[in-house]
Amino acid sequence: MTAQLIDGLALAQKTRAQVAQRAAAFEQKAGRKAGLTVILVGENPASQVYVRNKVKACEAAGLKSELIVLPAETSQAALLTKIDQLNADTSVDGILVQLPLPPQIDSHRVIEAIAADKDVDGFHVANAGALMTGAPQFRPCTPYGVMKMLESIETPIRGAHAVIVGASNIVGKPMAMLLLAAGATITLCNSKTRDLPAMTRQADILVAAVGRPKLITASMVKPGAVVIDVGINRLDDGKLAGDVDFESVKPVAGAITPVPGGVGPMTIAMLLVNTMESAERRLV
Ligand code: NAP
Numbered sequence: 001m002t003a004q005l006i007d008g009l010a011l012a013q014k015t016r017a018q019v020a021q022r023a024a025a026f027e028q029k030a031g032r033k034a035g036l037t038v039i040l041v042g043e044n045p046a047s048q049v050y051v052r053n054k055v056k057a058c059e060a061a062g063l064k065s066e067l068i069v070l071p072a073e074t075s076q077a078a079l080l081t082k083i084d085q086l087n088a089d090t091s092v093d094g095i096l097v098q099l100p101l102p103p104q105i106d107s108h109r110v111i112e113a114i115a116a117d118k119d120v121d122g123f124h125v126a127n128a129g130a131l132m133t134g135a136p137q138f139r140p141c142t143p144y145g146v147m148k149m150l151e152s153i154e155t156p157i158r159g160a161h162a163v164i165v166g167a168s169n170i171v172g173k174p175m176a177m178l179l180l181a182a183g184a185t186i187t188l189c190n191s192k193t194r195d196l197p198a199m200t201r202q203a204d205i206l207v208a209a210v211g212r213p214k215l216i217t218a219s220m221v222k223p224g225a226v227v228i229d230v231g232i233n234r235l236d237d238g239k240l241a242g243d244v245d246f247e248s249v250k251p252v253a254g255a256i257t258p259v260p261g262g263v264g265p266m267t268i269a270m271l272l273v274n275t276m277e278s279a280e281r282r283l284v
Contacts, residue, residue: 002251003227003250003252005258011265011269012268015266015269015272015273019272023062032091033062035064036054036095037067037086037094037096038054038055038066039082039096039098040069041079042070042071042102050098054268055067061272063275064091066092079097080109083097093278095114095115095118097114111123116137119138120141120278121141121170122136122137122140123170138274139174139270141271142171142175143174146207147179148270149228149257149262155205157179157205158183161184161205162184162185163186163203164179164188164209165199165208165216166190166208166230167189167190176188200220201221205226206225206228209230210243212233213231213241213242215245216244221252223252225253226254226256228262229244229246229258230263231243232259244259246258
C-alpha cells in the first residue's frame with residue numbers, strides 16, 4: 001500500500017481561483033479592492049521570501065496588497081504608530097506583521113495592537129479566544145489550510161483520534177482547537193511528551209508541526225493514518241524537508257502531504273481567504 005498524496009499546490013490553486021471570484025464580486029459591490037497590508041521589519045531572508053509570496057498571491061487574485069518594509073532598527077513605538085494608522089484606514093481589510101520581529105520589539109504587544117477585526121493571521125488573543133470558545137472570527141492560516149486539506153480527501157474527523165506534535169500558538173494549539181471543534185479526540189504533544197511514538201501510533205490523523213527534520217518515522221505511524229506535515233526545515237544541502245520522513249512513512253500512511261508542495265501553499269491561500277472574509281464582513 002502506498003499513501004494517497006494530498007496535493008497542496010493544486011488545492012491552493014483552486015482556493016485562490018475561488019478567492020479571485022469573490023474579490024471581483026467584492027470590488028464591484030464596494031467600488032474598491034479588498035486590501036491586505038503586510039509589514040516586514042528588518043531583512044530576515046526567509047521572511048523576505050514569505051512576504052513577497054503573500055503579496056504576489058494577493059495581486060494575482062485581484063486583491064490590493066501593500067508591503068511596508070521598515071528598517072531592522074525600527075522602534076516598537078514607531079511600529080505601533082504605523083499599526084494604529086492602518087487600523088484606522090478603511091481601505092485596509094487585513095494587517096499582517098511578519099514574524100519574527102527584531103529583539104527590541106515585543107511581538108506580543110504588536111499582535112495585540114492590530115485591530116482584532118483586521119488580524120487576518122488570527123493571532124490576536126481575541127481571535128485565539130474566539131476560536132477556543134467555538135465562535136472563530138479568523139482561523140490561523142496554517143491550521144485552517146490543514147482543515148481544508150483533510151476535507152479535500154473526505155477524511156472522517158468526527159470521532160477520530162488526532163495527534164498533533166508541536167503546541168505553538170500559531171500552529172499546534174489552533175490546530176487542536178479546529179480538530180476538536182470538528183469532533184476529533186485530541187492529543188497535543190510537546191517537547192516534554194514522555195513517549196512520543198506511543199502517542200503518534202494512536203493517531204488516525206497525525207499532524208507534525210515541530211521544526212525537526214524527519215522526526216516522524218514509519219514506526220511512529222499507524223497503518224492507514226492521514227499524515228499532515230507542517231514542518232519546513234532547511235537541510236545542510238540546501239534542500240527543504242518536513243518533520244515527517246516522507247519516503248519511509250509513505251508506504252505506511254493512508255494519505256500524506258509532501259514538503260514542499262503541501263501545507264505551505266495552503267497557508268498562503270488561506271491568508272487570502274481570511275482577507276476576503278474580513279473585507280466582506282466590513283461591507284455589510
Ligand atoms: P515552534 O513555535 O518552534 O514550536 C515547536 C513546537 O514543537 C513546540 O510546542 C515544541 O515543544 C515542540 N517540540 C519541539 N521538539 C519536539 C520534540 N522532539 N517532540 C515533540 N515536540 C517537540 O514552531 P512553529 O512555529 O509551530 O513551527 C513548527 C514547524 O512548522 C517549523 O518547521 C515551521 O517552519 C513550520 N511552519 C510551517 C508553516 C507552513 O506554512 N507550512 C507555517 C508555520 C510554521 P515545547 O512547547 O515544549 O517547546
